[in-house]
Amino acid sequence: MASNLGSHLHLHLLGLLLARLGGRGCAAPITARLDTNDRPVVGILTQIVVDDVLKPFGKTYIPASYVKYVEAGGSRVVPIRLTLTTTDYEKIFKSINGLLLIGGAVDLETSEFARVAGIFYRLALEANDAGDYFPIWGTCMGMQLLTVLAANENLLTKTPAHNIALPLNLTKAAYSSRMFKDFPSQLMSALPREPLSGNFHHYGITVTTFMENEKLEHFYKILSTNIAQNGAHFVSTIEGKRYPFYGVQWHPEINPFQWNSKFQFPHSSNAVQLSSLLAEFFVNEGRRSFHCFADPEEEASALIYNYMPVFTGNFSGYQQTYFF
16 A cells, blocks of 8 residues: 555656656656756856957857856756747747856847847746746846846946955845855855955946836845945845846856956855855756756757867956857
8 A cells, every 4th residue: 555655646746747847858867856857957148249359259158157157056058049039049948947147248128138038038937927947047237137127127327346356245135035045154254244256347226226116126135235436335136036036246157267367356265155155056946947958969969068168368357268
């Protein structure tokens, strides 16, 4: 009796998982743990090349530090080009387990980067509303774009904090947030005291603007703030209240992976631990997604391993860069 009950329970759980997968085949075999995806894949949207020194190498790019950051968290990476069709993006969305929007310098309303990000954003909203977990992470301009998408308007103003490492002024909400709640107490104590966050931005959203915008205030919690070089009080970390969407105005990926001495890249033990824990956190969010590629060949052809990064550390702030 007990054995039969166990078998029926296993089949029931298997059926739930297959239902989550929408009946599609998966490249990876189903493991014994049916509540988590141990082979996550995160998509990184390529960024438009605007720097003249990088233009000879390609039209879009991904700094390798973002790829390493995701891989350090325990995921593989799929680069997402900006030249595909909406149907292509819908297929990619059903194959990946999270999306990372990187930094850069493009128009947040009219650029191809913004347009494609908007497609994935709407797909993620619909999926999460239907119980299909799908996280999004935005770094620097990626976070700025998340605020534009939530507010349906660009509310950015000048909040310069360029080439400077800052502590994070944590809000009360940070201590119960999904992002920070499991951090060790020693690191949580260090965040407001030590310059662990590398900042390289000229624009951001002020705390006042954020709090006065009903859409933003309804959608996100502010987890940290900072003071810009012009005195502006800006939002530096956000977390979705209902959706697994996260944004940082600073750059956690640089702490372990960027080494140009001309830039204020935090490299202390606490800085590296901060990066590691955030990468692991986001990938673990992706483990809750059961999207998958239809077959191993399709998965293999989509992964970043098919591309070779270029050493760009001798003429840019990026040690290595993938070009497309």
